[in-house]
Amino acid sequence: MSLDISVLHPLTGKSIPVWIANFVLMDYGSGAVMAVPAHDDRDYDFAKKYDLEIKSVIKPKKGDLPLDKAFTETGILFDSGEFDGLASKKSQGTIMHHFDTNGLGKKVINFKLKDWGVSRQRYWGAPLPFIHCEDCGLVMEKKENLPVALPDDIEITGEGNPLDHHPTWKHCKCSQCGKDAIRETDTMDTFVQSSWYFLRYTASPAIWEDKAFDSKELDYWMGVDHYIGGIEHAILHLLYARFFTKVMRDLGYVNQDEPFEHLLTQGMVLKDGTKMSKSKGNTVDPDALVEKYGADTARLFILFAAPPTQELEWNDQAVEGAFKFLKRFADRSKNAYACDVLPSIKHDELSKSEKAARKKVYEALVRANEVFAQRHTFNTLIAGVMEAMNALNEQDNADVWTEGYWIIASIIEPIVPHLAWEVSDKLFNRKNLSEQVVLEEVFTVDTVMLGVSINGKNRTQIEVSPSASKEEIISMAKDAGAKWLEGFTIVKEIVVPNKLVNLVVK
Numbered sequence: 001m002s003l004d005i006s007v008l009h010p011l012t013g014k015s016i017p018v019w020i021a022n023f024v025l026m027d028y029g030s031g032a033v034m035a036v037p038a039h040d041d042r043d044y045d046f047a048k049k050y051d052l053e054i055k056s057v058i059k060p061k062k063g064d065l066p067l068d069k070a071f072t073e074t075g076i077l078f079d080s081g082e083f084d085g086l087a088s089k090k091s092q093g094t095i096m097h098h099f100d101t102n103g104l105g106k107k108v109i110n111f112k113l114k115d116w117g118v119s120r121q122r123y124w125g126a127p128l129p130f131i132h133c134e135d136c137g138l139v140m141e142k143k144e145n146l147p148v149a150l151p152d153d154i155e156i157t158g159e160g161n162p163l164d165h166h167p168t169w170k171h172c173k174c175s176q177c178g179k180d181a182i183r184e185t186d187t188m189d190t191f192v193q194s195s196w197y198f199l200r201y202t203a204s205p206a207i208w209e210d211k212a213f214d215s216k217e218l219d220y221w222m223g224v225d226h227y228i229g230g231i232e233h234a235i236l237h238l239l240y241a242r243f244f245t246k247v248m249r250d251l252g253y254v255n256q257d258e259p260f261e262h263l264l265t266q267g268m269v270l271k272d273g274t275k276m277s278k279s280k281g282n283t284v285d286p287d288a289l290v291e292k293y294g295a296d297t298a299r300l301f302i303l304f305a306a307p308p309t310q311e312l313e314w315n316d317q318a319v320e321g322a323f324k325f326l327k328r329f330a331d332r333s334k335n336a337y338a339c340d341v342l343p344s345i346k347h348d349e350l351s352k353s354e355k356a357a358r359k360k361v362y363e364a365l366v367r368a369n370e371v372f373a374q375r376h377t378f379n380t381l382i383a384g385v386m387e388a389m390n391a392l393n394e395q396d397n398a399d400v401w402t403e404g405y406w407i408i409a410s411i412i413e414p415i416v417p418h419l420a421w422e423v424s425d426k427l428f429n430r431k432n433l434s435e436q437v438v439l440e441e442v443f444t445v446d447t448v449m450l451g452v453s454i455n456g457k458n459r460t461q462i463e464v465s466p467s468a469s470k471e472e473i474i475s476m477a478k479d480a481g482a483k484w485l486e487g488f489t490i491v492k493e494i495v496v497p498n499k500l501v502n503l504v505v506k
């Protein structure tokens, strides 16, 4: 219905009628909204029905405005004063800024959170510590009786609340008057516990008697460095966990603003293209896999098959491949010798292919540092380790082998702990296993490849030392390009450092 009042448009100063309508949601903002019949379907229907002015201010980037319905897509502002020509999406921020700087209004965030009934009629949950007394009403359990423990002789029948049916558990004394009373049999939604369990995990047993957690221990352990879970928990659980943390911060129990530093939502494991499920019969029994190949193979296969954030297709052949790699890795331990510290190697004195193998090993180490600290793409790390192993296989320098094998054992220890432990226990000093230093000398470049072109046409390549002089480079280029230069005179020599040599002839 129409009210006999009007309001002023904050930007144009024009008078706008005020209507009451049932399609405006009471809990949306203040409950009073600005209707835009030209650009909202419900507002359009309302304006049509009550014969209100329909004023268009957004037009399509191409084509004309529709005549018989609202234009609800994004477009370009027109008939909008100083905002003419702005993209409608972008104009939201611009107009908000105008409101803000001219004292016409300010941006607010509307939370669409609703009240949350946390009680459940289930056995598995933390009991609500309340007592129903005929005289005193609903009262809290006494502090010294907390926590209220669940009975361990429960009968689950599938009907009703098992705690309610337990013969004795709910009968207790009123915490205020001491008369016979009834304990609350509802338990809390498990979401309540999962919203703050990580805080409790920080508590050492020494404080369990007195409190749930201790601020010193919290400061040491929180926030959680890496939080790993399924995507199905990425919205509600995280929202609740942050909410609980902030409430406990406001109450002075914790110092942390946020519970988790990093989140990794892992992908699903698929078999034959579909999600594994018992009813489809396409599940894989990890026990059988562990029994046949060992836990290391299972771990290596899973981490090598895909980055952890993506879906993983189970592939029995790839399991076999992972097993073979580990078997080879174990066999090759005979190429390395036992030592307490890494062999000291004079890099300059190595052959070209020994240098290349060493470089592969250290590249794998650099990648390992990145992957464990940040990227979590364990599949690329394992690929790097395999490359390094292949490069090592072509060498017979025992020092290069031993150094490479030691470093690789330390890189893969978190992935295949049993095997890595075994070889390093046999050969190396495990105290030195975990931290490896990246030797920069391994990455120094011995030679660079330069293209040789003649009259701009790419003819051949030369390999030169990075410190070679211009004269040396040109002389090498002339030798390499001799057969194209025969019968011509060189008129110009151009050297583009680290890239190419161009000889202009006629």
Ligand SMILES: [Zn+2]
Pocket: 133, 134, 135, 136, 137, 174, 175, 176, 177, 178, 179
């Ligand atoms: Zn009472």
